[in-house]
Amino acid sequence: MADLSTNLAGIKSPNPFWLASAPPTNSGYQVMRAFKAGWGGVVWKTLCQEPIVNVTSRFAGLNLNGRKMLAMNNIELITDRPLDINLQEIAECKAAYPDRAIVASLMTDCTQARWHDLVRKCQTVPIDGFELNFGCPHGMSERGMGSAVGQDPELVEQITRWVKEVATVPVIVKLTPNITDVRWTARAATRGGADAISLINTINSLMGVDIDTWNPIPHVDGKSSHGGFCGPAVKPIALNMVGDCARDATVPIPISGIGGIANWSDAVEFMLMGSTNVQVCTAAMRDGFRIVEDMIDGLNTYLDDRGLASVSELVGKSVTRFVDWNDLNLDYKIVASIDQDKCINCNKCWIACEDAAHQCIDRLVDERGGTALKVDEEHCVGCNLCSMVCPVEDCITMVRVDSGETTHTWRERLSVPS
């Protein structure tokens, strides 16, 4: 049994799985259920001095090929419940589960007084840390909060500094992906004194348009507004931003990874790419809190199978392998290889290569009319597309054909005088 406990900038939890600040962490009742299921921590749904007013409806799902909720978006705002009730419930949850992490997500108006006031009020109950919500892309941003802050590095730095002036617990700054280069705001948070960053918050989105009624989806009395996009479909975007922050020397603070994490292997990927722990929301919204049991078990088995004593040994192990394109080895060559015994003759590789790649799979017909697919290795560029569309596991593999002895990058080529 590996050690799954994590320590994010001083915030300890028995496992790396936290529930992100979102509808599942709206109330003490839900957080108690989450802790009972085994979640290592929660980031409470964002608190403000005054509750906001929400609309109905609020969520919409992205469905694909019959699968529901590959992603979702939402136009729900921060907590619509009074601060004192939220704080009382936080205290009850902490008392019932003292070993779990409870982090309060915060958002308020852009003045030092308002932020000082909110932090001080929250610190009247036992709390393990703060997460500054600079990421919420919908609604609150129109009032100068949320991603309106997170898109301005100066505001990020300023508010972080204000919070740090009065905070007695670690401060995490949650970053918005609705920005050109997330490192700018990550660096600003670092300069402001943040103890950690968390990313990504949700992505600006309009889920769809109802082709029968022509209403946008989801709609509120026939109209909609952009919402925050999250769930498995956003994972590659999140992983890229986490990796960018992790490999940035000017962002030396720990990272809490968020974005489409739905199972233990997603979590491993985020940790390898530099996350100390992970936060989950959409998967729990779809399947309930019980998924954490499988996440814990899967992660533990993975670590045990690899002989790793602690989950912390994963953190950042792939970061140095995430580099600029200019540093990729131009001498590395692979080609596709089709296992004829496993091939089921669906021809998906052939049509993909023929129409969309480099026309280097040949359809051979034998005397009996049987067909076989063969890679023209001379022209195969090793793009992976055929192996991506192949439905059979390990039928198309990519085989290395270069000597493996030389390395030659674009950066090197540019630096050598011709």
Place this chain on the structure above:
Amino acid sequence: MAEPLAPLDVTVEANRCLNCYDAPCMHACPTSIDIPKFIRRIATGDLAGAAKTIMDANPMGASCARVCPTDELCEGACVYTPDAPAIRIGQLQQHATDWLIRDGRQLFTAGTPTGKRVAIVGAGPAGLSAARDLARLGHAVTIFERDDLPGGLNTYGIVPFRLPADVAVWEADQVRALGVDIRTGVSVGVDVTAAELLEYDAVVIACGMGTVPALGIPGEDAEGVWDALDFIRSAKMDGTVPGLGQTVAVIGGGNTAIDAATVSKRLGVPSVTMYYRRGAERMTAYGFEIEFAKTEGVEFRTNVLPHRILTTDGRVSGLELIKTDPAGTARPLVGTEYTIPCDTVVRAIGQTKFSKLLDAFGVSHENGIAVVDAGMRTNAPTVFAAGDCMFRAGASDAMVVEAAERGKTAARSVDELLRGGAR
């Protein structure tokens, strides 16, 4: 029998399809339906497009969805097999065509009139398919059908729980909607002569086959002895068979025999037994049909021949059987006779051929089977033949889907002839 798929099942199954390129299922379909395309259209919510893909390739697409031996055709070729279950193509096809039947829209239009007239003998699957494609090509088509309803065996000869008559009639209505004149209750050779039909620019003979021949044993004229096709027709059209009784003996080992047996069970007969003259492995019924019959409670006796029908007051009261050579030669073994009590005997031992009709059109035939080339052309310059009337022996040919394809082929050849192309 396959039930219509539930909406959830449709979603799951349609999305499970890999959407193969140049898909084996498509090649395994005699009518070459672009199966991945229609499944993709179902998956993306374009039911009209899915139905159009099916019906364009196969005018009998709704019938075939229900009666095709898909294990031996499209589903048998599915790339998922044998590692995973094949896509349930037949049921997805039924889902799309059922949608079209409910929706009621007309998918196809008649072509620009060519001024050419084509006569078709028989409104079964082959005749209707030929008519549908000829009408789309602009030819004026008249079908002569001896029965009161169009559809042929689809309407009258396939048990209702496999293919309801209204589906077959709907398919005929789609053909009629293209302007095809289907004259029912008109028997060629009786009500209209071959010579009159030969005045048309072309003739397609799609007359199918005739009655089930007699067993040639004593007692055969007793009340309670049935031609299997008449038996199924009565069960299907009237919902009952008069004087059915408690015990039914079906003679034969083909799909029609199975149909007669299973429909008897569905009509509530407690004891239904099939008697086949050779070993079980020689039965021409599809394996899945035999399995279905067993699950319906039909019993099987093999290597046995009917010898004599016992009667009481002119009615069937029993059947005397004689065992045959276990080596499968069907040679009766003298002294092995035994009798069973029964109330109804159904003979399903093949069908007679319309030799005289073919003679009347001057069409060469071998024992009543029209001789045609790959384009369904007979020796007579303007006469073509499609469907059961030109199939050689062998159960696999006599499928609705094959009849539809031959009808399409005949239509293409007729069109070539009428447009002055090479014959």
